[in-house]
Amino acid sequence: MNIYAGYIRVSTDDQTEYSPDSQMKLLREQAKKDGGMIPEEYMFSDPGISGKDAAHRPEFNRMISLAKQKNPPFNRIYVWKFSRFARNQEESIVFKNMLRKNGVEVISISEPLVEGAFGSLIERIIEWQDEYYLINLSGEVKRGMMEKASRGEAMCRVFGLDIQENAYVKNADNVHVVDIFESYDRGESFRSIARRLNDAGVRTPRGNALDNRFVEYVLRNPIYIGKLRWSTEGNPCSKRKYDDPNIRFFDAKAPRTVSEELFTRVQEKIDKQKALYTKTDRPNTGRPWLLKGIAKCDCGGAMVYASAKEPSAQCNNYNHMRGCTVSHHISQEKLKNSFILGLRNCCAMDNYESDPLAPIVPKTTGATPDYEKLIAAEQRKLKRCADAFQAGIDTIEEYASNKKEINERIRSIQDELAKQSSDLSPEERKAATIKDYRERTMALIHTLEDDQVSVESKNQAIKLLISRVVFHKPDNSLIIYFK
Ligand SMILES: [Zn+2]
DSSP: OEEOEEEEEEESSOTTSOOHHHHHHHHHHHHHHTTEEOOGGGEEEEEEEOTTOOOOOHHHHHHHHHHTSSSOSOSEEEESOHHHHSSSHHHHHHHHHHHHHTTOEEEESSSOOOOHHHHHHHHHHHHHHHHHHHHHHHHHHHHHHHHHHHTTOOOSOBTTEEEETTEEEEOTTHHHHHHHHHHHHHTOOHHHHHHHHHHTTOOOTTSOOOOHHHHHHHHHOGGGGTEEEEETTOOOTTOOOTTOTTEEEEEOSOOOSSOHHHHHHHHHHHHHHHHHHHHHOOTTSSSOOTTTTTEEETTSOBEEEEESSSEEEEEHHHHTTSSOOSOOOEEHHHHHHHHHHHHHHHHHSSSSOOOSSSOEEOTTOSOOOOHHHHHHHHHHHHHHHHHHHHTTSSOHHHHHHHHHHHHHHHHHHHHHHHHHTSSOOHHHHHHHHHHHHHHHHHHHHHHHTOTTSOHHHHHHHHHHHEEEEEEETTTTEEEEEEO
């Protein structure tokens, strides 16, 4: 027998409503008709609450926490009306989606869904509306949060500070914030700071290990000099766009962690460092050529456009005297011809193994990824997003967009998994893979030899199949790595 739950909430505004006892009776009857029962312990009921004054719902919260467990004790929640299930439509949508992911349905007995194909269409429209509602809602949320920001109230969880009654107060990690600012000011790098604090057991507010991006995020956050950063676009502090023109600053209800002088000095240092970094490391700008972003020197550096008598390529590390001491100069024409020859060689062979002049190493060998594990990891992320939303860290807008992104990833992993688990033996699968590679390689050669195709399009086409082409100067060979 299926075990279900029931939730009762009586509106005191509505005099025509059924009494709690009659609602309970109706829910139990419907559960029985559906082949299950609602035991006493899973009949949840919050007393008559009117309209918006509904913040306190202990039984509702207890029910949700049971339904969110790994193996929920019931797989259905019966309610009289959806509007009784949550305080408002947006909350109802969020909870329903969250529970559905955990295998728990919410069923309204006075608003039954239509059966059959038409019913499933309606369900889909409702789901679509749910998503639309979540997105649309963000306007309201934005306004509300902007108002909160302008009052300097604490909204986002921040490293080294806790939130108490809408204000920030220092916590135990605050000393690490001071350390981060002072160490960076003394010349230590983001990465080194992150590594050192990680080794000391320091974690982000979400319990993750620190990385260099997190260190930068801390250094960029004006909350440590008592200012709240807020974008008029409604982006909360977690967005890492430091030069967003829509950003406004407000005096925050927060103590100062570092001095304004130190903060300003650190900002200037970061800007300077960034400018340096972007000047020398731009593999994807400049003149287009066939193997741009694909050809590498055997030292690991990128082969970049070199102007000589004829269009050529040269190792970027050699150009900048960064550890590559042998000139890897080669004409683009020669590089292109060897590349196409290499592709032809691998089409001619049964397996994509080597040819002495142009060894071809496909990346198709090796273990297939553990798809179940990948999916489980995505699902954990989804749960963290839901938790972050519930805890008020993420806005509904952020939650909706994260959820959409993660679900898309899960679907593509599932597609991949379905492809892998079709009933092929390892040999057959290998043969199918090689056949697939050969067909794609031939199509690529065709594209490369087509004079009507622009060099940018050819470059794009190569990137779909080839991850990199390594130029080995000593024996003048190319190694082609397939994706
Ligand atoms: Zn090199």
